[in-house]
Amino acid sequence: MLELHTNAPAHWPRVRLEGLIPSNAPEVQTANRLLFSTTIETVFRRSGIQVLEADVLRLTREGVVEIPLRVRDGELEYDLFFYPVADEKAAAHYVAVYELAQKWGRLRPVFYSTDDLLAIYPAEIEPVARRDRLYIQAALSAPKGQYAMWWAERPGELFHYSSTYDLFDRIYREINGLEMRAFALILLELGMIREEYEFTASSLTDTTVEIPVEGPEGVPLIITFSQHRGVRFHFHIGRTSAEYRDLFLNLFLLRLKAWRKETDLTQARRLDSPSYTWWRELGKRLRMTDNGEQAISAVGSIRR
Incomplete structure (x- = not known):
């Protein structure tokens, strides 16, 4: 023994x-x-x-x-x-x-x-954290509760001054004009399509696509996509910490950066997309209307 x-x-x-x-x-x-x-x-x-x-x-x-x-x-x-x-x-x-x-x-x-x-003297130290996927699994349904892109942890907390807002802003900038392809990455990981070209604008109607998934550590979230608002992540408020929310968004950002490095984007559109324009206008409205006394408590809410 x-x-x-x-x-x-x-x-x-x-x-x-x-x-x-x-x-x-x-x-x-x-x-x-x-x-x-x-x-x-x-x-x-x-x-x-x-x-x-x-x-x-x-x-x-x-x-x-x-x-x-x-x-x-x-x-x-x-x-x-x-x-x-x-x-x-x-x-x-x-x-x-x-x-x-x-x-x-x-x-x-x-x-x-x-x-x-x-x-033992170690060999060459290499990264142990993986960022080549989101480690999500499709769920049959979303657990009951309220989901949101962001929610206040304390009274008076403002979305547009939060680290979560900064991460979403970086994501929207990263995929500006590439929203369809970014969402196709998610569908590929979930096994819903086999090739990126299978998901095109003709695949969508004017409605929003909603996919309940389980993220790393077993945390439930809903991924939504529309041509008007792009790719969004809505986390189960009762089962998600603010730390996890930011870490998952950061993982998606790391995944996007790795994907952009290995993908030919020379033919990508240069004009701002409808979803990026929506996001930018949302930020402007929040900065104009939000204040400590009447601050928005949650953004992108979905109830199940």
Whole structure:
């Protein structure tokens, strides 16, 4: 039976594995991860440490990070990373995760491995956060409740002075004249179309398309699209924090920037689109009418 090395809190129980195969082969990784997860759940249950979920996605400012296992000890939550092979590559991955956590928060990483990763000189450190997709899944229906693009967290809070407004503004600028193609990216990820050209202006009527989805971390939202208002994201107010809202919008912005770099946009239209014009006019109206006493409490509301 092999006792794993870790940088976990000192009061946590030791973890010993029997039957571990030290290999990074894909077919072996699944078995090793299952062995690790079941052992952790058994050992931690006796110590009062709660296993929250396995194979979870966490949003960060730099993209989405895949977490093998999340646990709660008292008031604190931890992200557990398992490395069956303790080598330079494993050390580099953990260093990248740790630096990401130190820079932006939201993660509290702990490693378990067959050797002390902190004593191994890491290989070249590469980004661990992914931004090549939104990690959304289509839902049959949206959970009941109120959804919105933005909502006030405290009295007197103004949308056009918020970080959320700034993110939406950057998104509208990024896809100005490219709204159809940006929405096609979402449809491609959801598997609703196979090629971008399948979604065209002729696919739409004057109505708004609404798609309920589940985002990273299981958060429900509704994606809407119309030629008049473009691509919009409406988050479930009761189940979404302001932090998550901004992180998801930032992920979409990162996705758009990556897409623009790899896509030929030389034939794209240069004039402002109807949706960008609508967004710009909305900002003007809000700045003229919003004040601390009669501030708008939510923008882009949808009730289900």
